[in-house]
Amino acid sequence: MIAAKRTSAAPKEPLFTKDFLLAIVINLFLAIVFFVLVTGLAVYAAEEFSAGETAAGFAASAFVVGALAARIFAGKYVNFLGRRRTVLACLVVYVLAGLAYLVVDSYEMLIALRAVHGISFGFGQTALNAGVFAMIPRTRRGEGAGYYLLANSLPPAIGPLAAIQLTQRYDFWAMFVAVTIVSVIALIFSLFLRLPEDKPWRTSLREKLTLRPRDIIEPRAFKISLVAMLLGIGFASVMTFLNGYARSLDMVDAASLFFVIYAGAVLVSRLFMGRIQDRFGDNWAVYPAVIFYIVAMGLLAWAPNQGVLLTAGVLAGFGFGSLLPVLQAIIASDLPAHRTSIGISTFFIMLDAGFGFSPLLLGPLVSFADYRFMYAMCAGVVVLSLVLYWLVHGRHDVHQGVARRIPRSGPRGKDDDGAASSPHEG
Numbered sequence: 001m002i003a004a005k006r007t008s009a010a011p012k013e014p015l016f017t018k019d020f021l022l023a024i025v026i027n028l029f030l031a032i033v034f035f036v037l038v039t040g041l042a043v044y045a046a047e048e049f050s051a052g053e054t055a056a057g058f059a060a061s062a063f064v065v066g067a068l069a070a071r072i073f074a075g076k077y078v079n080f081l082g083r084r085r086t087v088l089a090c091l092v093v094y095v096l097a098g099l100a101y102l103v104v105d106s107y108e109m110l111i112a113l114r115a116v117h118g119i120s121f122g123f124g125q126t127a128l129n130a131g132v133f134a135m136i137p138r139t140r141r142g143e144g145a146g147y148y149l150l151a152n153s154l155p156p157a158i159g160p161l162a163a164i165q166l167t168q169r170y171d172f173w174a175m176f177v178a179v180t181i182v183s184v185i186a187l188i189f190s191l192f193l194r195l196p197e198d199k200p201w202r203t204s205l206r207e208k209l210t211l212r213p214r215d216i217i218e219p220r221a222f223k224i225s226l227v228a229m230l231l232g233i234g235f236a237s238v239m240t241f242l243n244g245y246a247r248s249l250d251m252v253d254a255a256s257l258f259f260v261i262y263a264g265a266v267l268v269s270r271l272f273m274g275r276i277q278d279r280f281g282d283n284w285a286v287y288p289a290v291i292f293y294i295v296a297m298g299l300l301a302w303a304p305n306q307g308v309l310l311t312a313g314v315l316a317g318f319g320f321g322s323l324l325p326v327l328q329a330i331i332a333s334d335l336p337a338h339r340t341s342i343g344i345s346t347f348f349i350m351l352d353a354g355f356g357f358s359p360l361l362l363g364p365l366v367s368f369a370d371y372r373f374m375y376a377m378c379a380g381v382v383v384l385s386l387v388l389y390w391l392v393h394g395r396h397d398v399h400q401g402v403a404r405r406i407p408r409s410g411p412r413g414k415d416d417d418g419a420a421s422s423p424h425e426g
Contacts, residue, residue, distance in 0.1 A: 013137035015144050022193045023132045026087070028151035029186035030125060033094065033179045035159020038063065041114070044172050049107040062111050066118025067125075068352045074126035075345030076215040079338065083131040083195040090124030091187040093117070098180030102173060126348070130341030131195030133332040139278065141333050142285065145325035146274030153266035153321060156259050198338045214342075221331045221343035223392035225350035228327050230385035231290075232354030234297055234378045235320050237362050239355075245300075245371040246309070254306035258313040265317020273322040277329060282397045285326045290386045293319025297379035301372045324351075330393065 038060045045051040045059035078086045097117040104110050136144030166174040238258075246255030269289075277285040296315035303309050328347055335343045365374040 031155035039163040062114035063118035066115035067122035070122025075342035086127035093120035142277030143274035157263035229354035266321030269322035301375035
């Protein structure tokens with residue numbers, strides 16, 4: 001009987017493999033380069049090329065535009081090109097781009113370089129994410145996603161601090177040398193990385209080259225990705241307008257600490273939120289996190305003192321910061337393996353769209369009223385995301401343990417045609 005009990009409990013599938021740890025480090029370096037440059041490029045464009053405020057801002061955000069354009073194609077083509085091969089190629093471009101910043105001599109060249117750099121990021125991150133979600137055991141999908149995306153919790157604090165210190169102590173060349181060195185290290189690590197590859201099914205060359213809507217957007221991932229887009233709108237208001245808001249309140253020091261505290265809260269939350277998701281279900285992770293996020297945005301709209309502002313940073317970390325791996329785990333668990341890369345790409349397309357274009361909508365709110373009104377409206381958008389999540393997924397989530405229902409993988413043709421293979425469809 002004792003032997004029977006021992007054999008009945010299946011051991012946990014390994015998670016912390018060499019390749020998983022390498023992927024975490026590579027993802028960390030990719031994100032550090034992004035946050036260092038997005039912090040320093042606007043000032044660089046203004047000082048070196050006398051760019052106006054809007055043009056200087058675009059020098060920073062052109063990277064996101066390039067990444068968004070890349071994701072339109074990356075979801076399909078990283079499987080044909082090979083995930084590991086794509087990561088290696090994109091990191092080579094990362095290194096060359098870092099060096100190219102040192103010789104750029106016009107604003108137009110800078111924008112073109114930022115777009116190319118962003119394209120390499122979009123392809124590389126899509127390939128890396130798809131490979132990682134393929135290697136994470138299905139029964140530990142939430143936990144694995146949380147640990148993997150720990151790499152994204154530190155750069156929002158490390159990147160801006162490094163950019164400010166390097167440019168103030170030395171000059172912009174030091175910032176570009178630093179990101180080049182980081183890119184070289186990431187490239188070296190990637191040489192030892194092995195990712196699960198999706199074996200392309202037999203089809204004609206024309207079929208492989210043809211890009212159809214279902215090769216860009218995975219229908220089964222679109223609903224959750226729409227939730228992510230609404231959540232991204234709220235966080236874009238923090239990244240874009242918190243500094244100006246803090247200046248108007250004479251709380252600049254608190255604004256500097258906000259992102260450090262936010263990063264710390266994200267780091268802590270991702271250590272346990274995935275385990276909650278795997279053990280108790282998606283709703284137990286999503287609902288508390290979104291509520292934290294709503295309260296954080298409400299506190300920003302109120303913000304009578306620095307303590308309230310910093311409390312909002314903590315709650316935003318436990319809210320928005322913990323939601324990204326949770327939502328990606330939902331998508332990966334509801335898709336067959338060969339559609340995972342397109343599903344994750346769909347997620348980032350929608351998230352980047354919400355994050356990248358929302359400042360164009362939020363800016364007029366500040367001009368029309370003030371920052372408090374804008375943050376109150378963003379709190380309402382996050383409430384809307386909670387309602388949308390309940391409609392598209394939450395009311396269908398009946399998961400009560402680690403035995404999450406696995407979507408049928410079936411013949412590739414049926415899955416590719418978008419047949420509902422998720423228990424939450426319809």
